[in-house]
Every structure is written in C-alpha cells, then in structure tokens.
Amino acid sequence: MAIRSYRASSLTSNEIPTDLQLGTFALKWPEEIKKALTPIVVNLSIDAKGFYLICLSKTKKEVECFDLALIHDTRTGSQVLLPQGHEYFQKNNIGVLDVPIASKWLTIYYGNTYVPTELRLIHFYFESPSIAERWAKQLFQFGHNQILRNLSSLDCLEKLHSRIIHGLIDPDRKTISVKSFIQFLCKNIHDNSKEKTILRALDYLKLPCQMDSVINPAEFTFNKFFRLYMHLMGCREIDNLFESMIGKNRRYLSLEYMKVFLRNQNASLNDTFELNHYEQKGKDLITKYTEHDEQLKEKGMSNESFLRYLLSFDNLIIDPKKLDLCMDMNKPLAHYYISSSHNTYLAGYQWTGRSNVEMYRQVLLTGCRCIELDVVDSEKRNDEPEIKHKNTPVKPVLFIEVIVAIKEYAFKVTPYPLILSIENHCGPKAQAKMAQYFIDIFAESLITEPLKTHPCEENYPLPSPNDLKYKILIKNKKLNSNQSSKVNNTNKQTLPRKSTTISATSSGDQSTDISTTPSSSKISCHMTQSDESSKSKEELFEQLSLLSNHEQLVNKNRRDCVLIDDEDSSEECTDINETNPNESQTSINDRYRESKATKAMSDLVHYVVPVRFTTFVLAEQRNRSFEMSSFSEDRAFNLIREQAKEFLAYNQRQLCRIYPRGIRWESSNFNPYIYWPIGCQMCALNYQTLDVPMQLNLGFFSFNNACGYIEKPSALCQLKSSFDPRIRMNVENVAGYQIYIKVISGQFLCQDREPTFVDIQMYGMYGDVNKRHEFLVRAKYWNGFQAVYDDTDIDSDKYSVRFPNVTLPEMASLRFVVSTEDGTFIGQSLIPIAHIRPGYRYVVLRNQMNIPINSSSLLIFIQINIHINAEDQDFANKLVEPLMNQIKNPKQLDQNSYNEKNQYNNIFSSMFVRNHSLVPIQQTNTVRKQSVTILSDEKYSYQKHLIAASRLHERKTLCKVLSLNDIISEEVVKEDRTIRNQLRRISMDYQKKIDKEEDRFEKSLNLQYNEIYAQRNKSNMTNNSENKCRTTNEIHKKNIEQVEQNLLAIYSTKFNLQEELACNGLNEYYNVIEKHIKNDYTRQMNQIDRILQEDQIILLQQKSSQTHSKVRALIIQTLEEMHEDVKEQLQINFQTNLDQLEEHKCMEIQKCLEKYFNQLETIKVRLQHLTNRNEGDFQNDNSLSTHGSKIRPTISLTALSEYPLKSTRASSEPV
The missing domain is CATH 1.20.1230 (Phospholipase C Beta; Chain: A)
Known part of the structure; x- marks a missing residue:
C-alpha cells in the first residue's frame, strides 16, 4: 500500500458558519404518523464544533440533538418524498402561492443502519428554497467529514460535552439540572455508587452537587468537564506514566522530557531522527495543550495537559494521513480491493426480504464501488425490466427507478469508477430497454467503448481508477466478436448453460451431464462437451465445501436437486435448489437459465467481461485482463486450498468477485479476510446485515478517504512472485513485524454494563490469524467509569498479547472488541497494521457502522519490532552495529590474515564455526597449533565437519540466560x-x-x-x-x-x-x-x-x-x-x-x-x-457553601480503597 509522500493531508474539521450556529426558524414535521399531523415550530442550529444538529422546540420547550455523524443523506427539491399529511400546507396556504412545497422541504435520513425502513426520516420546512438547499448541502458535507467519522478520544469528550451543554439545558431557565446530568451519565439507570461518585466529583470542582441543584452552562466549561472526567476515571495509569518519565518529585513535563517521550512514542521501524528533531514539535505541543492554563507554558505540561495530549488527534493510534487519499490510484484495477455489495436491492432476508430502491442510495453513500442488479422481465408482461431475486416471493422494483437513483448517487462521496454487476434474466425486448436506459440516463458517465490507451485486447492491463474517474462500468454477458447466428439456435440448448442435474444410478433418469457411480462413496462428477467451441473443459463444482464435511454436494434426495453452475455473469443463482419432483427437466432449466446477451447490451460491456472460469492455466494463456469470473465463497475457498499460488497470480492480472453461498437465507456474510490475502478484489457482502464480516469491511475501507478502493500490498501484485499465501513463511523483500500489545485500561463514561472482556484479534495472511477469543483480556477492576485491564507497573515488560511474526504487515489488521460478561457487544475498532503508530495510544471504540462511540476508548501500549529469524540474528546485529566486532589491535589483523591462509587446514577455522556461536575464535588458538600439522590431508574432512557441526557450538541456545517469561508456568x-x-x-x-x-x-x-x-x-x-x-x-x-x-x-x-x-x-x-x-x-x-x-x-x-x-x-x-x-x-x-x-x-x-x-x-x-x-x-x-447548604459534604474515604489493593511486584507476572 504505497504512500504518496508528495501529497499532504487535506482533511479539516467542520468549520461552522456563525449564522448556522445562531440558528434558523423552521417547521418540523412529526415522525410518528399516529400522532396529530401538525408541524412544530423549531429553531435549527449547529454547535460550534460541528458535532450536533440542535433542534429546539419553541412550543414544547424541548431540545433534541442529532449526531451529524449519523446523517446518511439530506434531500430537498425533486429528491424529496413528501410524507403522509403534507396536505396540511396546502390547506393552510403555506408554500402554494410562491413555490412548490418540495423546494422548501428538507428530509434527513438518520440512524445506525443502512436498512431504509429502520432509518429515521426527519422532515423540516423552511421559509425559502435557498435556505432549505443550503441546510441540505451543509449538513451532508458536515456529516460525511472524514475527521468527524474518525475522532480522537479528546474530540469525543468535546462532543460529549457539547451534547450535555446543548441537549440537557432547560430552554426557559438556561440551566442544567444535576439530576438530568447524572441520569445522562448513568444512562437513566439508578446506581447509587455512580451517583455518589458524580456528586463528589462535582463538589471537588466546586460545582452544585445536590440532586435538586442546577448548573450554569457558562460555568461548566470544557476545562471543568475534563477535570470531572479525570476525577471519575481516576487516571492512575496516567499518573504512573507521568511519574515514570519525570520522577516523583517533579510536577511538570519539561521540554527535554517531552522530546524524549516523543522520540520513544514515534519510534517507528524506520525512524532515524535524533532527539533535536523533536525540539520544535515538543514546543508546539506544550504550547497547544497548556492553553487552558497560561502559567503552565513556561513550566511545561502538567498531568492534565499530558493527558489531553495523549487523548488528542496528535497522538492518534493511526497516522492521520492515512485517512486522506494517500494511495497511488494509477495502478491497474486488479491491484486494488474494491468495496462490493451483494444483492444490493434487498433490505432483509434473501428469500423473504423486500426490494428497495433506497438500498442503492444508502450503499453508494458508504463508498461502495460494485453493486448488483438482478434484472428480470416484468410480471405484468409489459417489457419493462424489474429488479428482484428471481423465483422468490421478493417484490420487485422498477429498473428505471434504480438506474435514476444510481445516477444521482454514483459519485456523491467518491469519484472513482462504479461497477454494475448485472444478473440478466430478461428477454430481448427488456434488454433493449435496459441498454437504452443506461445510455440515456448515465450519458457521459457510461463507458461505451474502451479507452484508446487500454484496449480490451490480450496482453493489455486494466486501466487505473484515475483513468476511469466518474465512469460507470457494466458487467453483463458479452457476445464474442466472431459469434455467429448459431448462438440463438435452440439445438444448442440440450445442455442448459445454467443448470446441470444430479441423478442417482438407481433412478431411471438419463443424464449425460453429471453421473454417480454406485461403487464409490464419493460423487464423481464430470461434464460432457456442450459444443465444439467449449473444447474439453472439466466442470468444477461451485460448492465443494457447502456442507460441514466439504464432500457432500447434495441432500439425500438427489433427484430433487439442481446444481447451478457458475457460468458467465449468472454465478449467483442458488447453488443447490430443491425442486418439485413432478417438474419436467425443461421447466427446471428454464427456471434457472440466465438470458443470452443481446448486441445492444453486449456493446456496453468493457473491462469487466464475465466468463465462465475453467482453469488458471487457460486464464494465464489467454492473458485477457478485461475478463473476470465470479466464485461462490465455498468454491473460492477450495481454490485457495488447492491452487493458492495460481489463484494469486490470476488476481494480479484480472478481477474476480466472491459472493455468499446460496444457503445464507438470513443475509449473513462471509469473512472477507479469507479472500483478501489471496488478492480477490471484490468480496460482495450484504450491507443490510451489520455482522462481524461487515464491520471488518467497513473498517477496512474507511481509509484512503473512504473512496471505495484500497491498494493491495505490493507482494500480492508481483507477477513473478514465488510467494505461497497458504504457508507461514517470510515474504520476499518484506520485513515481518513482531507486535506486543498491553491493554492498560478502558474509559466508558456513559456505560451501564461492565466492559469485562477485550478480545484482541489479528486478521491477515492465513498464518497470522489467531483463533477467536484466543487473546481475551479480562478486567481486573471496574469503578463504574473505568475498567483496569493491567495493574502491573507502567514500565513492566508484561504484555497482554504477543504476535511474534506478522509475515505481511500491509495485509494485517488488529481488531479490538469490548464486551460484557455475557458477550453483549460494547464497541470495536479495526486498525490496519500498516497504518498503526506504536507507543501509548488511545483506541476509540466504534459501533457496528464504524462510527465512533462518544465515551468509550481503550488505553494501550503497542510495540512493533522487525521480525528476525534466530539464524539471522547475529547478522542483523552486525547490520545494526557494524563496529561491534571491528578489530582494534593491528596484531590481531595480522593473526587473522594468517588464519585465513590456513583456514582449510584448520579444523577450528572460522568457516566451520556457526554464525550464532558466542565462543570467540581467539580461544582456540592453542589448539590450532597442535592440529594444523595433523589434519592437513583432505581425507580428514569428515572429522573436520563433525566438530564444526557439533551442537556444542550453539552457545546461544544451550547457555540461554533465563528470564521470568521463560520459566513462568x-x-x-x-x-x-x-x-x-x-x-x-x-x-x-x-x-x-x-x-x-x-x-x-x-x-x-x-x-x-x-x-x-x-x-x-x-x-x-x-x-x-x-x-x-x-x-x-x-x-x-x-x-x-x-x-x-x-x-x-x-x-x-x-x-x-x-x-x-x-x-x-x-x-x-x-x-x-x-x-x-x-x-x-x-x-x-x-x-x-x-x-x-x-x-x-x-x-x-x-x-x-x-x-x-x-x-x-x-x-x-x-x-x-x-x-x-x-x-x-x-x-x-x-x-x-x-x-x-x-x-x-x-x-x-x-x-x-x-x-x-x-x-x-x-x-x-x-x-x-x-x-x-x-x-x-x-x-x-x-x-x-456556595449553595446555602448547612451541611457541608465531605469527600468519602472510599476513594482510597475503590479497588482492591494491588501488588506492586513486577515479578508477579511474566516478564
């Protein structure tokens, strides 16, 4: 994943204009239809930091804050679908005389899902179309800001403070009640212990601390909120870290100490900067994070300022440049991972779900660059194509509505090429309409002919994403250039293109396609030639591992099954479909056969020409990068297991698409990290299901400006590579990583359940992946706001997790998952190893949609070293310290020269001593004098080698000095x-x-x-x-x-x-x-x-x-x-x-x-x-007291014993 160093990051935080902060008058339409359909007068504004849309009801005196990061889309004018009851405006002569209602209407699509029926639709009506248009544009821009979707822990605290200040305020009194504040932090769950802790913290900050008291928002600044946060968390680990750097008797982190910390913190694998390099950076950071206290600027950072820095964007666990467009976008398409969707039209289960045009808009807004359209003839027989799951109860949507939606949203969040994967079940008339719709609606965006620089011919690579900016590619069946009129000859349909049958020998069916022999327990399958042009092609089953034993292909009633072969672009018909035994063979074939391409549709297909996969050898011989194949997850898995190197070479040249097996009726997803390491570009997932694979996909594509394209590691794109991804081995010209992780603590300001476990998962090459729950870290203490996962000394060498050799760091990712005792999800975060920064970092936890959770983070320490094999360690040491073994005595140089001349006659010569031996050569000089004359004959070479090969030379292994980590049992x-x-x-x-x-x-x-x-x-x-x-x-x-x-x-x-x-x-x-x-x-x-x-x-x-x-x-x-x-x-x-x-x-x-x-x-x-x-x-x-109370509350002593007293011994844990 190469980085373009010449390009600086262009990402900036939201800058909110003053008038939007002050607010705008609007009418809010009720979201619940059951309620009275009467608009509410509101004032709309955005907080100064650009975190929330604040809706203040002037009639109900209520405030509602909408998180801008959860705004999917904003629409006005012709894009608006007016809600039920909008006739109210016409009846009251609102918006009728001047301009249409829709032009003044704003609809916000809001929520934690991509399923349209589960999203909130929030409607506002403004005074003029210009105001509505401006709000729609600004809210969409603010909501899709990359910084907003990748906040630091400090930003999350500012966001939470903004939510408290604007969301809990009483509109009349302009105050915040202590009771509502406590309920907010406790998530409306009564907890005496947490309530007392919050009240003590308020008292410590000299703020009102009685349940019936109120807080003045002007006094409750972010500085005070941050100190309250520190008081609730305890932050003992920060105090220990601060003390370990400057000592017990100092209170401030001076510039000199800051420089040392920055060097250690930013010590990457290729960092060669001296201490003076961090001079200016240290000054800038001290100035920046002491702004809240002018007295600190000369002294240095206090522990509070230091914590602000650790939580900040400056100390983000990933390099912020990776969030921007940071990858080379000029390579062939096959050298990128492409965000892809499966059955995009579905908003639910595969069999019973609903088709919905809105799903295309929502999926495209994520940056997805390959969407699927299953097109069928209209049920009304009017030649109008429709989109639905063929032969299922799913209700269709009009093809033209989907195309219009794609046109509007294809490049709304990313300019890079969009691929439409068409599964075409239409007749010639419907296909003619399809082609015309594509041309008329997509217009200049549609690729209708190959680029002159990249013809669709053999030996030419695919164009790059930059070459195809703002272009739409059609993936559909394509006619061969030399195909004759015999293509449509019905005599050639004796072997259906999309279906072959499985029959037992005991039945009376006569099938030449697939047969079973009674003498074998396994099913032996082969295909006959359908015509001369197909030559001899052995049929490869699509689902060798469909069932748990990876052998059984059909159920007990073999006669009642149809195996659908993956041919051309019709790969995704159901793999094994049970049919009515009374149905004729012809009806079954007609049911699942995909339609032949017409010339009109065929002419629109370039660079993504679907072909039936035969063998990797044939694909290499043809060398047609513009051809691609699709594989079910099971078939692709078998190819990885049997022909991994060939599959990898195939993906270096041309595209492939992996789709879920046909029995995933509940729209679950497969793990894309099974197929990315082999170079598969498009792993098509069900976006309506936010399961773990979908979370991996969203996290993986959230980098590179979330443009939908991620550059593949260079090791997976080298055409003549001998790399076998199945084998755990070092990759040529790639340095592996040793990664050590210590999970120190977790901060959960608004968490009602104890975050008991942190599961650390490694995804990447097959040898690097760890088992689920293999590295499960359990909380030692929990005070209601902070969980302590590691209570050893801050400088202890004890780690929660060790990954001794990550063979291909560019392909690997770390995932942190926090859950309760019973496994309830709290938060997660996926971090690519190539983007990670070592040292003390905070990991911001995210929800299933990969949006940061405001109040949840993990403090970790991560160390990354270059992995070196044991036999290469001495050589690596000499590279790092080339002067270590330099001869300083000139006499030794003469002696060594003499030894070199006689090395073949000396059984103790250095050529026989293993490189990793710790025995100095000089120690054997006395023995050399006795043995030189004795073993001068070549016939004693075996004895020479016997001594040289003795394991007694292995001093480093045999005389290993034990550490506690070696002997802990x-x-x-x-x-x-x-x-x-x-x-x-x-x-x-x-x-x-x-x-x-x-x-x-x-x-x-x-x-x-x-x-x-x-x-x-x-x-x-x-x-x-x-x-x-x-x-x-x-x-x-x-x-x-x-x-x-x-x-x-x-x-x-x-x-x-x-x-x-x-x-x-x-x-x-x-x-x-x-x-x-x-x-x-x-x-x-x-x-x-x-x-x-x-x-x-x-x-x-x-x-x-x-x-x-x-x-x-x-x-x-x-x-x-x-x-x-x-x-x-x-x-x-x-x-x-x-x-x-x-x-x-x-x-x-x-x-x-x-x-x-x-x-x-x-x-x-x-x-x-x-x-x-x-x-x-x-x-x-x-x-x-300032509140007139006669009883002055004292600070409880339980603060001294909130946690069980920990042992301070470093040796109580493995070293």
Missing part, C-alpha cells in the same frame, strides 16, 4: 491468581466495616459543624452560651477521635492481613520460580551430556583403516573441552539466576511492606486533614 500463574483473589476477598470483607465507620465519621463531622454553626449564629450570644458551645465542641471532638481510632484500627487489621498474605505469597511465588530454574539447569546439563555422547558415538562408528587414532583421540578431546566450556557457562548462568532472583525477592517484599505502611499513613493524614478542615471552617467567615 501455569502453576505460577495459578498461584499468583489465587493470592490476588484472597487479597481481593479480604478487601471486600472489610469494606462493609469501613463503610459503616466512615459514615459514622462523616456524620460526626457534620454534626459538629451544624451544632456549632447554630450556636455561633444566635444573635443573643452569652457567656453561658459560649461555654456551652465550647463544651459541645469538646464532646464532638472526642467522639470524632474515637470514631477515627476505630476506623484506623479496621484499616490496620485489613492491611496487616493483606501484608502477611502478600509476603507469604511472594515467598511461595519465588520458591516455585527457583524450583523451575533448578529443573531447567538440570535439563540443560543433561542436554549437553547427551550431545557429547551422541558426537562420540558418531565418531567411534566411523572406525576404518583410514582413520588416524591420534586424530580421533584429538577430536574427542576437543569435544570434551567444548563440553566443559558449555558446562562452566551453564553453572555461571545458574548462579546468576539464583542471585538475581533472591535480590528481586527481597526488593519486592520490601516494596510490599512499604506499600501497606504508606497506605495506612496516607489514610491517617487524610483523616487528620478532614478533621482539621472541619475545625478550621469555624475560624473563617466563609464557612458556608
């Missing part, structure tokens, strides 16, 4: 998980006691506050009253101290238990690891003993008269010395492992002790702070 993980569960259980057991004492503590503070407040505010305060007040204060103070001591005692007991359990767990954990280290050491020692023994046996087996006894003895001695060297190194490694393990163990136990001690001290300080603050309020005149 299921036993260790299970033990660690058990300890964590026990810690969590202790926390839960004590939480009720803590909550109870905390309530007592809070009530005591409030009681003290209220009592003294009442005494102090009495106007006739006497000495007795003052003494009484002082006495009361002392009583309350003692009570508070008592409750405080009780609370601390509970916390202390809890922490002591957790500390003891954690320390015991650490000891057990490290004991298990030590056991594994010792076992591995024993295994390594046994391995080298076994290698030495095997080498000695091989040598002794070669006793012959030519073998010199001294030579044999010297070789054995050499092998034994090599064995001792390896053994010594193993002992050193073993002791090193044990020492490091003990050191790590002591350090982690110390951390554990400090952690619980610090937590208890933090709680003590917190309690003291709350007590002092409560007492200090009486010494100030400003003790009253």
Whole structure:
C-alpha cells in the first residue's frame, strides 16, 4: 500500500458558519404518523464544533440533538418524498402561492443502519428554497467529514460535552439540572455508587452537587468537564506514566522530557531522527495543550495537559494521513480491493426480504464501488425490466427507478469508477430497454467503448481508477466478436448453460451431464462437451465445501436437486435448489437459465467481461485482463486450498468477485479476510446485515478517504512472485513485524454494563490469524467509569498479547472488541497494521457502522519490532552495529590474515564455526597449533565437519540466560491468581466495616459543624452560651477521635492481613520460580551430556583403516573441552539466576511492606486533614457553601480503597 509522500493531508474539521450556529426558524414535521399531523415550530442550529444538529422546540420547550455523524443523506427539491399529511400546507396556504412545497422541504435520513425502513426520516420546512438547499448541502458535507467519522478520544469528550451543554439545558431557565446530568451519565439507570461518585466529583470542582441543584452552562466549561472526567476515571495509569518519565518529585513535563517521550512514542521501524528533531514539535505541543492554563507554558505540561495530549488527534493510534487519499490510484484495477455489495436491492432476508430502491442510495453513500442488479422481465408482461431475486416471493422494483437513483448517487462521496454487476434474466425486448436506459440516463458517465490507451485486447492491463474517474462500468454477458447466428439456435440448448442435474444410478433418469457411480462413496462428477467451441473443459463444482464435511454436494434426495453452475455473469443463482419432483427437466432449466446477451447490451460491456472460469492455466494463456469470473465463497475457498499460488497470480492480472453461498437465507456474510490475502478484489457482502464480516469491511475501507478502493500490498501484485499465501513463511523483500500489545485500561463514561472482556484479534495472511477469543483480556477492576485491564507497573515488560511474526504487515489488521460478561457487544475498532503508530495510544471504540462511540476508548501500549529469524540474528546485529566486532589491535589483523591462509587446514577455522556461536575464535588458538600439522590431508574432512557441526557450538541456545517469561508456568500463574483473589476477598470483607465507620465519621463531622454553626449564629450570644458551645465542641471532638481510632484500627487489621498474605505469597511465588530454574539447569546439563555422547558415538562408528587414532583421540578431546566450556557457562548462568532472583525477592517484599505502611499513613493524614478542615471552617467567615447548604459534604474515604489493593511486584507476572 504505497504512500504518496508528495501529497499532504487535506482533511479539516467542520468549520461552522456563525449564522448556522445562531440558528434558523423552521417547521418540523412529526415522525410518528399516529400522532396529530401538525408541524412544530423549531429553531435549527449547529454547535460550534460541528458535532450536533440542535433542534429546539419553541412550543414544547424541548431540545433534541442529532449526531451529524449519523446523517446518511439530506434531500430537498425533486429528491424529496413528501410524507403522509403534507396536505396540511396546502390547506393552510403555506408554500402554494410562491413555490412548490418540495423546494422548501428538507428530509434527513438518520440512524445506525443502512436498512431504509429502520432509518429515521426527519422532515423540516423552511421559509425559502435557498435556505432549505443550503441546510441540505451543509449538513451532508458536515456529516460525511472524514475527521468527524474518525475522532480522537479528546474530540469525543468535546462532543460529549457539547451534547450535555446543548441537549440537557432547560430552554426557559438556561440551566442544567444535576439530576438530568447524572441520569445522562448513568444512562437513566439508578446506581447509587455512580451517583455518589458524580456528586463528589462535582463538589471537588466546586460545582452544585445536590440532586435538586442546577448548573450554569457558562460555568461548566470544557476545562471543568475534563477535570470531572479525570476525577471519575481516576487516571492512575496516567499518573504512573507521568511519574515514570519525570520522577516523583517533579510536577511538570519539561521540554527535554517531552522530546524524549516523543522520540520513544514515534519510534517507528524506520525512524532515524535524533532527539533535536523533536525540539520544535515538543514546543508546539506544550504550547497547544497548556492553553487552558497560561502559567503552565513556561513550566511545561502538567498531568492534565499530558493527558489531553495523549487523548488528542496528535497522538492518534493511526497516522492521520492515512485517512486522506494517500494511495497511488494509477495502478491497474486488479491491484486494488474494491468495496462490493451483494444483492444490493434487498433490505432483509434473501428469500423473504423486500426490494428497495433506497438500498442503492444508502450503499453508494458508504463508498461502495460494485453493486448488483438482478434484472428480470416484468410480471405484468409489459417489457419493462424489474429488479428482484428471481423465483422468490421478493417484490420487485422498477429498473428505471434504480438506474435514476444510481445516477444521482454514483459519485456523491467518491469519484472513482462504479461497477454494475448485472444478473440478466430478461428477454430481448427488456434488454433493449435496459441498454437504452443506461445510455440515456448515465450519458457521459457510461463507458461505451474502451479507452484508446487500454484496449480490451490480450496482453493489455486494466486501466487505473484515475483513468476511469466518474465512469460507470457494466458487467453483463458479452457476445464474442466472431459469434455467429448459431448462438440463438435452440439445438444448442440440450445442455442448459445454467443448470446441470444430479441423478442417482438407481433412478431411471438419463443424464449425460453429471453421473454417480454406485461403487464409490464419493460423487464423481464430470461434464460432457456442450459444443465444439467449449473444447474439453472439466466442470468444477461451485460448492465443494457447502456442507460441514466439504464432500457432500447434495441432500439425500438427489433427484430433487439442481446444481447451478457458475457460468458467465449468472454465478449467483442458488447453488443447490430443491425442486418439485413432478417438474419436467425443461421447466427446471428454464427456471434457472440466465438470458443470452443481446448486441445492444453486449456493446456496453468493457473491462469487466464475465466468463465462465475453467482453469488458471487457460486464464494465464489467454492473458485477457478485461475478463473476470465470479466464485461462490465455498468454491473460492477450495481454490485457495488447492491452487493458492495460481489463484494469486490470476488476481494480479484480472478481477474476480466472491459472493455468499446460496444457503445464507438470513443475509449473513462471509469473512472477507479469507479472500483478501489471496488478492480477490471484490468480496460482495450484504450491507443490510451489520455482522462481524461487515464491520471488518467497513473498517477496512474507511481509509484512503473512504473512496471505495484500497491498494493491495505490493507482494500480492508481483507477477513473478514465488510467494505461497497458504504457508507461514517470510515474504520476499518484506520485513515481518513482531507486535506486543498491553491493554492498560478502558474509559466508558456513559456505560451501564461492565466492559469485562477485550478480545484482541489479528486478521491477515492465513498464518497470522489467531483463533477467536484466543487473546481475551479480562478486567481486573471496574469503578463504574473505568475498567483496569493491567495493574502491573507502567514500565513492566508484561504484555497482554504477543504476535511474534506478522509475515505481511500491509495485509494485517488488529481488531479490538469490548464486551460484557455475557458477550453483549460494547464497541470495536479495526486498525490496519500498516497504518498503526506504536507507543501509548488511545483506541476509540466504534459501533457496528464504524462510527465512533462518544465515551468509550481503550488505553494501550503497542510495540512493533522487525521480525528476525534466530539464524539471522547475529547478522542483523552486525547490520545494526557494524563496529561491534571491528578489530582494534593491528596484531590481531595480522593473526587473522594468517588464519585465513590456513583456514582449510584448520579444523577450528572460522568457516566451520556457526554464525550464532558466542565462543570467540581467539580461544582456540592453542589448539590450532597442535592440529594444523595433523589434519592437513583432505581425507580428514569428515572429522573436520563433525566438530564444526557439533551442537556444542550453539552457545546461544544451550547457555540461554533465563528470564521470568521463560520459566513462568501455569502453576505460577495459578498461584499468583489465587493470592490476588484472597487479597481481593479480604478487601471486600472489610469494606462493609469501613463503610459503616466512615459514615459514622462523616456524620460526626457534620454534626459538629451544624451544632456549632447554630450556636455561633444566635444573635443573643452569652457567656453561658459560649461555654456551652465550647463544651459541645469538646464532646464532638472526642467522639470524632474515637470514631477515627476505630476506623484506623479496621484499616490496620485489613492491611496487616493483606501484608502477611502478600509476603507469604511472594515467598511461595519465588520458591516455585527457583524450583523451575533448578529443573531447567538440570535439563540443560543433561542436554549437553547427551550431545557429547551422541558426537562420540558418531565418531567411534566411523572406525576404518583410514582413520588416524591420534586424530580421533584429538577430536574427542576437543569435544570434551567444548563440553566443559558449555558446562562452566551453564553453572555461571545458574548462579546468576539464583542471585538475581533472591535480590528481586527481597526488593519486592520490601516494596510490599512499604506499600501497606504508606497506605495506612496516607489514610491517617487524610483523616487528620478532614478533621482539621472541619475545625478550621469555624475560624473563617466563609464557612458556608456556595449553595446555602448547612451541611457541608465531605469527600468519602472510599476513594482510597475503590479497588482492591494491588501488588506492586513486577515479578508477579511474566516478564
């Protein structure tokens, strides 16, 4: 997928004119027909950021916000279909005297689906046609903005803030009630815990925090909303990351630290920039993300500013340039994936669904570039072609209506060529009308003859998308240029072009097309020649894997089945159709045969000429790029399995189309990622079904300005490539990737169900794909707004997922899917590996239509390295560090020159030492002097090779220094998980006691506050009253101290238990690891003993008269010395492992002790702070809250223990 570096991104955010922000008067027509058909007076406006269309009802005093990203289409004038009851305007003399009603009418198609009957149709009536036309144009432009459909997490928060400010406001009071705000964040579900958390956050921001309070929108700025977001989320992982970069004692991220972070964050696989390269970028980012606080610009970024940057478009997980038109559009059509639709006219199931002209408009608005038209003769016998699913109850739509709709929407969102795939079942008269409609309606857009630069001849490539801009291609049967009048001769119809029968030998049917032999359990199928022009073509079944066993082609009643062969453009008739046994063979053939092409239709077919597929060999011999074939998903799958390399070469030259198997009656889809890696350009899917394959398709084609064309990887377009996509192997001239992913946390501001699982899926070449739910990450904590998926140290090397070798990164994509415990879908995102940026990134989750979900994202860390095979590692290291092995001593240069001259006489010469050996050559110099004169004869070459081939040279493998990741076992993980569960259980057991004492503590503070407040505010305060007040204060103070001591005692007991359990767990954990280290050491020692023994046996087996006894003895001695060297190194490694393990163990136990001690001290300080603050309020005149409340709520202590206390040891997880 080549990138045109000379083209800068032209994408911009929506810029809303001032008058559209202020609003326009309009009449809104009721959407529900059952209600009174009376228009509502509204004011239409768009928020300043361009996220929502705001509809304010002046009569009902209600506000409705329409998400611009969900606007499919806007229509006015002749395109408008007036709703039922529009006669109201005529009766009231509105719009009749001046201009037609339709010219002032605006209809918005709105929703989360492509099915027309499920979309909302929102109607507005304006004062003049110019206003209606402007609103229609602007709303469509804003709604289809690429930036709006690919928002960053920060943009999503701004969008949510805009929704709150404009959607929750009371039109009369111009305020937002706290109750409605909480209901919005909780999705109208009562949740005490979340409500309290929100109220505490509002209090923290010094905003009204009572359920009956109201918020002034002018005060509730985005800056405050962002701080509220931080408070609800906790953002501990951001604090840890911030602290790991600058240290505990610093509060600001300076330019120097920012430069280091940017270099690490943007460290791509070919990044060679020095630190100074990020100087200006670092300055710009600090300036940009500290605008909300002028004091920070000189100091640097605070943790809040840093979080803003991480969430922003500047830190998007994909390169923003990929969203724009970034690919080379001058290659042949066969070198692109083309967004394609199957049975486009259907708005439901294949058998019972409805045909709908609107489906063509909706599908074209997605950028789809290949749509299907199944054309039949009119049921009314008036020669007017219609579109429907042949021989099904589906009601038809007029062909001409569909063509008009295609003309209007063919290039509304993309200028690149549109392909009409025609399945033609019409007679000559209807076909004549079809051809005329195409010519008259499409006019200059229709390709009626080949381009002069790209004739439809052999050995010529297809034209490019740029060559065919704003052009429409017709895919329909085409007559051969030398075809005679015999084409229509009925004598040639003994073998139907679209149908062959299957009959059992036990029946009386006589069939020459397909026969079965009773002696075989499998069905043996072949075809006879239908005529001389077809030569000898073996019939390939379309559905070898139709059923689960991939062998059975028909059901038990074979006589009652018809196998429909995929010939010409009639591939998509039902594959296996059960018929009435009483029907004649002729009626069956007539039922499924596709009509012959007429000359008028044939003349319109260029570059996409459908032909019956025979063999890849014949297609290569013909070398006609303008010919194409269609395959059912099962037939294509079998071709991939049997002839993958040939299929790949075929797709480098010409187009192919894959369509769903005929038994997908419910309009489900196949996985297009099965066929894209083999180069299949058009995977036709059912757009009315937003299942996982459709989500993959929408995500895949959302890049390159969503133009409907995605450039294929260059490795799949090389004509002389030896690449076999079925085999997991490195692609020639392509560097594979190692990808490591850590899912840290998930942010779900408006989520009513716990996002329990994150499923990480890899799609790509067949060897790269992982199994479903293979990498399922479970949430460890959930506070109602944020899910924590990884609680290890931020700089830990523990990853959620590892993909050790992605062989063709340009073809691969990562998909993140978030779901609840019971599998309920929450959000998903598909990210091509070629577009991804490593580092700490936020993944914005999307709905089934690939539209961003405003309040849902994942924080991940992703690392991408070049994959290098083990045998090439040393060579790669030398390329990376060419001076690493450079000889610095001139004497060594002379010695090496001498060794080179004698290398063929030296059994220890460097040519026999394996590249990945870690043993320096210099260590064998003393042995060389003894052996040079002994083994100078070529007859000892076998012994030379025996030493050189000994596995004792493999020091890197045999003497591998173990890491924790190497020795972690299921036993260790299970033990660690058990300890964590026990810690969590202790926390839960004590939480009720803590909550109870905390309530007592809070009530005591409030009681003290209220009592003294009442005494102090009495106007006739006497000495007795003052003494009484002082006495009361002392009583309350003692009570508070008592409750405080009780609370601390509970916390202390809890922490002591957790500390003891954690320390015991650490000891057990490290004991298990030590056991594994010792076992591995024993295994390594046994391995080298076994290698030495095997080498000695091989040598002794070669006793012959030519073998010199001294030579044999010297070789054995050499092998034994090599064995001792390896053994010594193993002992050193073993002791090193044990020492490091003990050191790590002591350090982690110390951390554990400090952690619980610090937590208890933090709680003590917190309690003291709350007590002092409560007492200090009486010494100030400003003790009253801003809302006149007598009771000042305190911040709950549960913030310190919302999550079970996590273990800080890095070794508790695999390294």
